[in-house]
Amino acid sequence: MQENENWIPEAEAIAATVGHPPGTPPGLYDRLKYVAEVLQALGEDGATIEGACLAYRQADRTVHVAALAAETIVGRSEDAAIPVEDSRLSRQHFRLRTLEGLWEVEDLSSTNGTRVNGESMIVEQPRSLCSGDLIEAGSTVFVFIVSAPIS
Amino acid sequence: MDPTRTSLIERVGLSENPAWEEFYAIYWAPIIRYARKLGLQESEAHDVLQETMVALMGILPKFKYDRRKGRFRNFLLTIVHRKCLAVHRRVKRKGEVPIDVPVGESRLAPIDRLVEQADASEPDESAWQEALMLVAMKRLEADPRIKSESLAAFRAYVIEGQAASAVAQAFGIKQNALYQIRNRLIKKLQDEVAVLMRQSQLED
Numbered sequence: 321m322q323e324n325e326n327w328i329p330e331a332e333a334i335a336a337t338v339g340h341p342p343g344t345p346p347g348l349y350d351r352l353k354y355v356a357e358v359l360q361a362l363g364e365d366g367a368t369i370e371g372a373c374l375a376y377r378q379a380d381r382t383v384h385v386a387a388l389a390a391e392t393i394v395g396r397s398e399d400a401a402i403p404v405e406d407s408r409l410s411r412q413h414f415r416l417r418t419l420e421g422l423w424e425v426e427d428l429s430s431t432n433g434t435r436v437n438g439e440s441m442i443v444e445q446p447r448s449l450c451s452g453d454l455i456e457a458g459s460t461v462f463v464f465i466v467s468a469p470i471s
Numbered sequence: 472m473d474p475t476r477t478s479l480i481e482r483v484g485l486s487e488n489p490a491w492e493e494f495y496a497i498y499w500a501p502i503i504r505y506a507r508k509l510g511l512q513e514s515e516a517h518d519v520l521q522e523t524m525v526a527l528m529g530i531l532p533k534f535k536y537d538r539r540k541g542r543f544r545n546f547l548l549t550i551v552h553r554k555c556l557a558v559h560r561r562v563k564r565k566g567e568v569p570i571d572v573p574v575g576e577s578r579l580a581p582i583d584r585l586v587e588q589a590d591a592s593e594p595d596e597s598a599w600q601e602a603l604m605l606v607a608m609k610r611l612e613a614d615p616r617i618k619s620e621s622l623a624a625f626r627a628y629v630i631e632g633q634a635a636s637a638v639a640q641a642f643g644i645k646q647n648a649l650y651q652i653r654n655r656l657i658k659k660l661q662d663e664v665a666v667l668m669r670q671s672q673l674e675d
Contacts, residue, residue, distance in 0.1 A: 344500075345521075355528065450521060
C-alpha cells in the first residue's frame with residue numbers, strides 16, 4: 321500500500337478510517353472525555369496528580385483534586401475527609417478505601433444514592449474501582465484516578 | 472528530523488490536540504484483543520483499555536520527545552502490558568471468579584503463566600502485532616483500490632480457512648488467481664501492521 325516505506329499516514333486519517341465500530345465498550349468513550357476535561361482543567365490550574373486521587377468539578381465549574389488516604393469519606397459535612405458543597409450530597413455520602421492495593425467505594429446509606437459509571441450502587445455492597453471510574457453522588461461527578469509512573 | 476518519520480507520539484507531544492482520542496480510535500480494539508490474548512476476561516480487558524487511556528491523558532501533555540534517549544520505545548504497548556498485569560493482580564487479590572468460567576474449570580490463563588516468568592514485564596510483541604491485524608483489516612476494507620470481491624475471497628480463504636478450491640469456485644476465479652490475491656493482500660496487511668506499530672512506538 322505504501323510505495324514509500326518511510327511514509328506514515330496522519331493519525332487523524334487512520335482514526336477516521338477505523339472509526340468507532342460496534343463493540344466498543346458502551347459509554348466508555350464518553351466517560352473518558354469527561355475524565356480528559358477534568359484532567360485538562362486541573363493541568364491548567366497547575367495541579368498535579370500523584371497516587372490515588374479524587375478529582376471533581378463543582379457547580380461553579382471550579383475543579384478540585386484531593387489525595388486519598390487509606391480510608392476517605394466524602395460528603396457534605398465539614399467533618400468529611402473531602403467536604404463538598406453540594407446540597408444533594410448526604411453529610412457522609414460515600415467512602416473510599418484501599419486494601420492491599422485494591423480500591424473500593426461504598427455508599428454510606430446516602431439519601432440520593434451513588435452511581436459508578438452510571439450503575440446504581442447497592443447500600444453496604446462495596447464496589448471495586450479502577451483508574452478513570454466516575455462516581456456520581458448528589459450533583460457532583462467525581463473521577464477516581466490512580467497515577468503511576470510508566471517509564 | 473525527517474517529518475515523514477514522526478510517529479503519532481511525537482506529533483501529539485508537539486500539538487495541543489486531545490490526542491488520546493486518536494489513540495482510542497485506532498487502538499481500542501487491539502488493546503482489548505491483546506488483554507484477551509493474555510487471558511483477561513472481557514470486562515477486565517475493558518478496565519485495561521480505560522486505565523491505559525487515563526494514563527495517556529496524564530502522560531502525553533508532559534511528553535517531550537528526545538530521540539537520543541529513546542526511552543519511549545514501545546510506549547503504548549508498555550503501558551497496555553503493565554495495565555494487564557495490574558488488572559490481573561487485582562483480580563487475583565480479590566479472588567474474583569469470572570462469570571463466564573464454568574464451575575470447576577481451571578482459569579489458568581496465559582497471563583497466569585506469564586506472571587511466573589522472570590520477564591513478565593516484557594510485552595508480548597507478537598500478540599500485539601496479531602491484535603493490530605484487526606485494525607489493519609479495517610484499513611484494507613476502507614481502501615477503494617482493493618476490490619470487495621478480492622477481500623471477500625481473501626477473508627474466506629485466509630481468515631476463515633476455507634479450501635482454496637471451494638473459494639475459487641465460489642468466486643468464479645482460478646486457484647492461481649486466489650493465491651495471487653492472498654499474497655498481495657497479506658503483503659498489504661503486513662504493511663498496515665507495520666504502520667500501526669510505528670504509530671505506537673518510537674524507532675531506534
